[in-house]
Each structure stands twice: as C-alpha cells, then as structure tokens.
Amino acid sequence: MATKVRRPSHAGSWYTDNPKQLSEELDGWLQSCGLAKSPEVRGVIAPHAGYSYSGRAAAYAFGNIDPSNITRVFLLGPSHHYYTPKCALSTATVYKTPIGDLPIDLEVIEELKATGKFELMDIRVDEAEHSMEMHLPYLAKVFEGYQVKIVPILVGAVSAENEAMYGQILAKYVDNPSNFFSISSDFCHWGSRFNYMHYDKKHGPIYKSIEALDKMGMDIIETGDPDSFKQYLLEYDNTICGRHPISVFLHMLRNSSTKIKIKFLRYEQSSQCKSNRDSSVSYASAAAKTDESSSS
Structure with missing residues (x-):
C-alpha cells in the first residue's frame, strides 16, 4: 500500500516544530513529574491544548x-471541527511528528472497518483535528x-447507545x-466564550467552583461507571470536550x-477565574492501571 502521510499540522503553532x-521540552516535563514507569499502566487520559498550556500536565499521564x-x-480523540454521529478511522498510513514518525496499524484498521460501524475520515479532517495530534509527540518520545x-x-x-456499542x-x-490506550480530553471550558458559566458560590471564588465541578467528574470517571458519568454530564453539562472518548473508554x-x-x-487550570469576564480551560491527567486486587 502506498504511504499516506498525516502531517503534523499544528507543529510550529501549538507546539514547537524544532x-x-x-x-x-518533553524530556524536561517527563522528568519533573517524577513518576515511576509501570507495566501495569494500560492507558491514559491526557489533555490536548497547546503545550504552553497543558504540556506539563500531560506529562503526569505519559510519564507512567x-x-x-x-x-x-x-x-x-474528540472531533472539534467535523460533525459525525459515529467514530471515524484514519486513512493515513503514518502520522508524522517533528521527533519521529508513528506508523498506523493497518491490520487493526481493517478489522475495525470490517465491523461496518466506523466511517473513514478524510485526510483534511484528520490534519485539521488537534485532539489526537497533541498526544503524538509525547507518544513518539515515550x-x-x-x-x-x-x-x-x-x-x-x-x-x-453507540458509546456502549463502540466500547463493546x-x-x-x-x-x-x-495494547495501550491514549484518551484525549480537556476538562471544564469556563467563560462566556465557551457559553458555560456554572458557578456554585459555596466553593468561594469561581476557579474553586470549577475545580469542585471537575473533581466531581474525575471521581465519577474513577469509579469506572459510564452511566454515572452520563448522569453527571446531563446534570451539570460540564464542558469536558473528550466526554465521548472517555465514555467509550469506560465502556x-x-x-x-x-x-x-x-x-x-494531576489537575491544572489555564488561569484562575475570579470574575465573569475571565475564562479558563482545565486539564486533568489520569493513568489506567490493571487492578490485581479485584481480579475475578
């Protein structure tokens, strides 16, 4: 099969292309988070903002x-620009990064295609999307x-229903x-520019309310229950952009x-919101580990 390259379209803007x-930069972040690598870690949830915002937080996922x-x-990763009610597979054969290329597993892509449940994404859609690209340099490094x-x-x-179906x-x-799983999501996008301004005054300043809301979601994700996570999203509508990838992963x-x-x-916010004029995005990093204690 001919090589079909997905270029690192966000290099030079969202992260350095040098x-x-x-x-x-990646080595520095990975070292400073001081995590021990563990063969029990089978997946991560990590943010996908520009590295100046979330690069350091992401190290707490990839460092494991x-x-x-x-x-x-x-x-x-979630789709930011292209609407589809399905999951879509890449048509590329290789994803390039400034620090090394990651070949696509065409065999598994064929297996998934054969289920008839996936659509294929055009290379332009693929290159416009940043949610997966922001994980690639870290993966290339690790x-x-x-x-x-x-x-x-x-x-x-x-x-x-389809989250459950893809999970199955x-x-x-x-x-x-x-096999390893890299799940891409940022957490609360707060402020008028995101049309989301949930504020519970009992937590004090706005940024503390955002943190309480995010932590509630993180605690629910840690229970592993996709139904509780769905309820939480229905109730608070927290703007977790990777809600669908996280739900599929839970299933x-x-x-x-x-x-x-x-x-x-790890949990961080891009800035601390104190008034309605402020805005912020939250970043949370998690590791998914095999749990020997509860193995049936």
Missing part, C-alpha cells in the same frame, strides 16, 4: 508508561527506540496486554475481562 527543542511490552496504541503502531480513532458526537467492539483489545473497561482502574494524578 525537533531538538521539542525533545528537550512503560514502553517495553507495548506494541500498539489506540488513540481516541516509545523512542521501540516498535509501536497506532490506531487513531476520531470519536464523533456519539449517542449513549473495542473491549477485546483491552484484554491484550500489548471498553466495563466489557473487558481485565480489571483496570483509572486514577487521576
């Missing part, structure tokens, strides 16, 4: 990865010197310990025979 600088037994990374392939899945505006399709991949974990628990390790 390979040496990018490599040093032990690359030695992983050969494939499923990458699930898997430096290892053979790893990626399976990018753009998660559209998927209904609750993908669950079997969780049972293979050489995957629920349907797999491997017991995996999600734990959040």
Whole structure:
C-alpha cells in the first residue's frame, strides 16, 4: 500500500516544530513529574491544548508508561471541527511528528472497518483535528527506540447507545496486554466564550467552583461507571470536550475481562477565574492501571 502521510499540522503553532527543542521540552516535563514507569499502566487520559498550556500536565499521564511490552496504541480523540454521529478511522498510513514518525496499524484498521460501524475520515479532517495530534509527540518520545503502531480513532458526537456499542467492539483489545490506550480530553471550558458559566458560590471564588465541578467528574470517571458519568454530564453539562472518548473508554473497561482502574494524578487550570469576564480551560491527567486486587 502506498504511504499516506498525516502531517503534523499544528507543529510550529501549538507546539514547537524544532525537533531538538521539542525533545528537550518533553524530556524536561517527563522528568519533573517524577513518576515511576509501570507495566501495569494500560492507558491514559491526557489533555490536548497547546503545550504552553497543558504540556506539563500531560506529562503526569505519559510519564507512567512503560514502553517495553507495548506494541500498539489506540488513540481516541474528540472531533472539534467535523460533525459525525459515529467514530471515524484514519486513512493515513503514518502520522508524522517533528521527533519521529508513528506508523498506523493497518491490520487493526481493517478489522475495525470490517465491523461496518466506523466511517473513514478524510485526510483534511484528520490534519485539521488537534485532539489526537497533541498526544503524538509525547507518544513518539515515550516509545523512542521501540516498535509501536497506532490506531487513531476520531470519536464523533456519539449517542449513549453507540458509546456502549463502540466500547463493546473495542473491549477485546483491552484484554491484550500489548495494547495501550491514549484518551484525549480537556476538562471544564469556563467563560462566556465557551457559553458555560456554572458557578456554585459555596466553593468561594469561581476557579474553586470549577475545580469542585471537575473533581466531581474525575471521581465519577474513577469509579469506572459510564452511566454515572452520563448522569453527571446531563446534570451539570460540564464542558469536558473528550466526554465521548472517555465514555467509550469506560465502556471498553466495563466489557473487558481485565480489571483496570483509572486514577487521576494531576489537575491544572489555564488561569484562575475570579470574575465573569475571565475564562479558563482545565486539564486533568489520569493513568489506567490493571487492578490485581479485584481480579475475578
């Protein structure tokens, strides 16, 4: 099959396109978070904003990865510009980053295509989307010197039934310990520019209210229950942009025979909102680990 490249379209704007600088920046963040790599970590939830905003927070997710037994990374990100009620697969054969290229696992793409449940995304849609791209340099860095392939899945505006359906399709991949899952999401987008200004005064300043709202969501995600997460979103409408990828992931974990628990390790906000004129985006990083204690 001919090579079809997805270019790093956000390099030079959302993060540096200078390979040496990018490599040093990522190394610095990974070292400063001081996390021990663990082979039990099978997935992460990490933000996807420009690296000056969320690069440091993301290290708390990617810093947990032990690359030695992983050969494939499923990458699930929300769609910001393109509307689809389905999940869409990449048509590229390789995703380029300034610090190394990540080949696409065409075999798994074919397997998923064969289910008839996925659409294919045009390369222009692929390159316009940043949610998965912002995970790529970190993956290229963590898997430096290892053979790893990626399976990018753009998660559209998927209904609750379909979140469950995609979770069931993908669950079997969780049972293979050489598969890893990188879930892309930012947390609360607060302010008039996001049409979201939920404020519970009992928490004090606005940014504390945002933190309480996000932490509530994070606690629910940690329970692993997609239905509770759905209820939380219905009730508070928190602007978690990767709500659909997170929900699909929760359904995957629920349907797999491997017991995996999600734990959040870092929470940050782009700025502290104190008045209605302010705005901020929250970033939360989590690791999903095999849970020996509750294995059936």
